[in-house]
Amino acid sequence: MDLDAYVAAHQEQWRRLEALVARRGRLTGAEADELVTLYQRVATHLSVVRSSAPDAVVVERLSALVARARSVVAGAHTPMWRDVARFFLVSFPAATYRSAVWWVPTAVAFFAVCWAIGWWVAGDPDLQAKLVPPQAVKQLVEHDFVDYYSSEPAAEFAFGVWTNNAWIAAGCLVLGVLLGVPVVNILWLNALNVGVAGGLMWAHDRADVFFGLITPHGLLELTAVLIAAGAGLRLGWTVVDPGPRPRLRALAETGRATVGMALGLAVVLLVSGVIEAFVTPSGLPTWARVGIGVVAELAFLGYVVGFGRRAVRAGETGDVSEAERGDVLPTAA
Known part of the structure; x- marks a missing residue:
């Protein structure tokens, strides 16, 4: 040859x-x-x-x-670390960035309701008496609100806070498919709790204590919950208006991206739980504790905008990779 x-x-x-x-x-x-x-x-x-x-x-x-x-x-597997890196550098920030049109207005509405409830409670002594007995109010503003953050060993407290908030975020993400109704209910209950507590603290000249304790961890914690709520509402709206895609296909694509956000938000909530357990009740001055919370919040938002915008511009949606989706029939726009 x-x-x-x-x-x-x-x-x-x-x-x-x-x-x-x-x-x-x-x-x-x-x-x-x-x-x-x-x-x-x-x-x-x-x-x-x-x-x-x-x-x-x-x-x-x-x-x-x-x-x-x-x-x-033969289908050699991609190393797991690459999948993890892709999720945190591409999929999660892309899904979070794309859903900002939902969670940013949701956040604005949530804080507006919190402020309105707090203002109403702080300015109406009769309402305060109806909500909580006077002796209980005194116990709350002078002891319970502060003591709560050191009520358990820090590690156990962090784990408890993390799991509770992770369940709330997961509920917002998954239950959004029910036309968003459970998500609105979850947001209302949380806004009510924050507003009433803040109003009572403000009415008894303890607003500085309230914001000094809730801000270090609350910024990141509420951001994660509100992102979950916005994504859940987006999923609910997809059921109503799937756009040019078939409803089941649109729901599957949006649902995969939405549920996938749960892992990323769990990590964010873990960070906020650590801050709540170790920073919020610490002996650091208020400006230092609040500063740590602000830095954590800005770092997370910078991560979402930086990585998310770049991923979205590259065509990423936060869904699984094309190879894992399977083939779909073309549809007319």
């Missing part, structure tokens, strides 16, 4: 297989089929060269190419 002629005849196929192997994970259906066909052909070429003209250089090249192609065809 003329080895040079054989190489010249099949060189383009080898180069094409090398190009397809290099694009592993980003192949279309037709390209994947082509890769399998070329893998079989090149494996045959390797066998022919070994038996008829065993040139060491050609055999080594084809052996390496066939081995790499086999790993793609």
Whole structure:
């Protein structure tokens, strides 16, 4: 066999297989089929060269190419650390950034309701008496509100706060599919609690204590919950108005991105829980405790805007990768 002629005849196929192997994970259906066909052909070429003209250089090249192609065809798994990195650098910030049109207005409405309730409670002694007995109010503003943050060992307190807030966020994300009604209820209950507590503290000249204790962890904690609520409301609206996509497909795509946010928000809430357990009740001056909370909040928002905007501009939606979604039928816009 003329080895040079054989190489010249099949060189383009080898180069094409090398190009397809290099694009592993980003192949279309037709390209994947082509890769399998070329893998079989090149494996045959390797066998022919070994038996008829065993040139060491050609055999080594084809052996390496066939081995790499086999790993793609056989479905070699991407290292887990790459999936984790992609989630936190691409998927989660993209989903959070894209849903900002929902969670930013949700946050504005939430804080407006909190402020209105707090102002109403602080300015109406009769309402205060109806809500909480006077002796209980004194106990709350002078002892309970402050003592709450050191009521348990810090590690146990952090874990308890984290799990509670994670369940609230998960509820907002998952229950949003019920047209968003449970999400509105969750937001209302939280706004009521914050507003009443703040109003009572303000009415008894303890507003500085209230904001000094709630701000360090509350900024990040409420941001995470409000992001979950906004994403849940978006999911509920997708049920009502799926846009140009079929309803089930739109719900599946939005749902995957929404539920996937739960993991990222759990990490954010873990950070806020640590701050609440170790920073909020600490002996640091108020400006230092509040400063830590502000830095954590700005760092998270910067992360969402920086990584999220870049990912969205690259076409990311926060959904799973194209290879994991499966094929879908085209639809008319």
